[in-house]
Amino acid sequence: MLLCSKEQFSHSQEKKRSPHTTEMASKRVLITGSSGLLGRDCLKAFLQDPEWDTLGLAFSRAGGNLKKVDLTDSQQLSETVRDFKPAVILHSAAERRPDIVEKEEEKTAKLNVKSTQLLCDLAKEVGAYVLFISTDYVFDGTSPPYQPSATPNPLNKYGLSKAEGERVVSQASSENVVLRVPILFGVVEKLDESAVTVLFSKVKDASKPAEMNHFERRYPTSCADLAKAIKVLADNRSKNPDLTGFFHWSGTEMMTKYDMAVAMAEVFGLPTSHIVADTKPASGAPRPFDCHLDSSRLEQLGATERTPFRTAVKDALKNCL
Numbered sequence: 001m002l003l004c005s006k007e008q009f010s011h012s013q014e015k016k017r018s019p020h021t022t023e024m025a026s027k028r029v030l031i032t033g034s035s036g037l038l039g040r041d042c043l044k045a046f047l048q049d050p051e052w053d054t055l056g057l058a059f060s061r062a063g064g065n066l067k068k069v070d071l072t073d074s075q076q077l078s079e080t081v082r083d084f085k086p087a088v089i090l091h092s093a094a095e096r097r098p099d100i101v102e103k104e105e106e107k108t109a110k111l112n113v114k115s116t117q118l119l120c121d122l123a124k125e126v127g128a129y130v131l132f133i134s135t136d137y138v139f140d141g142t143s144p145p146y147q148p149s150a151t152p153n154p155l156n157k158y159g160l161s162k163a164e165g166e167r168v169v170s171q172a173s174s175e176n177v178v179l180r181v182p183i184l185f186g187v188v189e190k191l192d193e194s195a196v197t198v199l200f201s202k203v204k205d206a207s208k209p210a211e212m213n214h215f216e217r218r219y220p221t222s223c224a225d226l227a228k229a230i231k232v233l234a235d236n237r238s239k240n241p242d243l244t245g246f247f248h249w250s251g252t253e254m255m256t257k258y259d260m261a262v263a264m265a266e267v268f269g270l271p272t273s274h275i276v277a278d279t280k281p282a283s284g285a286p287r288p289f290d291c292h293l294d295s296s297r298l299e300q301l302g303a304t305e306r307t308p309f310r311t312a313v314k315d316a317l318k319n320c321l
């Protein structure tokens with residue numbers, strides 16, 4: 001997994017040690033969840049820009065270039081934030097699997113809400129703002145497209161936990177930013193790292209019927225494109241402190257999971273006849289029908305790059321063929 005080069009990381013660490021740059025840095029970003037699907041691409045996007053001093057955090061997959069910090073351990077987290085003194089805390093870490101959240105509500109609250117509160121408190125202390133990654137699942141999916149000002153009405157416990165995280169972030173400081181995004185995919189090591197790529201395990205096996213949901217509408221979004229959009233937001237914000245509050249960013253291709261599965265089969269020249277459209281609502285935790293996010297506030301800042309689904313998903317699956 002390419003996270004960042006050692007050279008880039010040690011450069012980042014060197015800058016961190018310099019008292020001069022510690023005082024001066026307005027482009028210093030701390031990224032939680034840097035071993036995760038989105039965090040990996042965000043880390044890469046910031047590390048590629050020498051103007052940014054970047055530190056990535058991870059937990060079970062820490063090591064090498066990623067600093068191990070348990071976000072639910074207030075002492076570890078406080079020490080890290082006070083030592084690095086970021087200008088931006090890009091908070092991507094979360095429990096994001098709706099069916100797990102339904103069963104592990106308390107554990108989820110510790111990460112998705114309590115750690116978020118702690119990060120907001122620490123951000124205030126060191127003069128940083130928090131850029132909180134949230135989800136389209138804070139909406140009920142009945143009245144798309146959703147503007148950033150729309151009122152959340154989550155249908156499941158995951159959506160509730162992220163809506164609570166948003167509340168914490170926006171109440172902590174008017175400087176903070178919430179960015180809502182929809183279903184994500186990117187280069188994975190294991191298919192189940194994304195709700196998009198996980199479909200490929202059934203797509204690949206043409207020996208049995210593969211039922212795919214053809215009811216709920218989704219807007220699959222490439223993490224590489226999204227990381228660039230986040231970077232555009234952070235770059236603009238470093239010049240314009242008025243860029244606070246709520247933003248949305250989303251892919252533009254409306255697809256059901258059935259559509260995604262067929263597209264994946266087609267890009268790899270695989271059979272599609274075993275892929276069966278299931279037109280009933282998804283089972284498990286209740287899912288919203290259509291949460292299309294209006295991305296125009298972020299597009300106006302220059303975040304317009306979107307890779308076509310078929311191109312991006314081919315790249316995403318390259319390690320899993």
Ligand SMILES: NC(=O)c1ccc[n+]([C@@H]2O[C@H](COP(=O)([O-])OP(=O)(O)OC[C@H]3O[C@@H](n4cnc5c(N)ncnc54)[C@H](OP(=O)(O)O)[C@@H]3O)[C@@H](O)[C@H]2O)c1
Binds near residue numbers: 059094095195
């Ligand atoms: N994936 C989606 O489809 C989707 C859709 C909408 C919104 N979002 C939001 O986007 C953000 C990123 O999601 P993602 O898909 O990148 O998540 P992910 O791949 O599941 O990654 C989760 C990250 O959280 C870290 N983490 C978990 N527990 C931790 C702890 N106790 N202390 C420190 N770090 C911890 C993990 O670190 P280790 O792996 O190293 O333990 C990992 O880096 C989340 O806020 C999510 O709610 C995701």
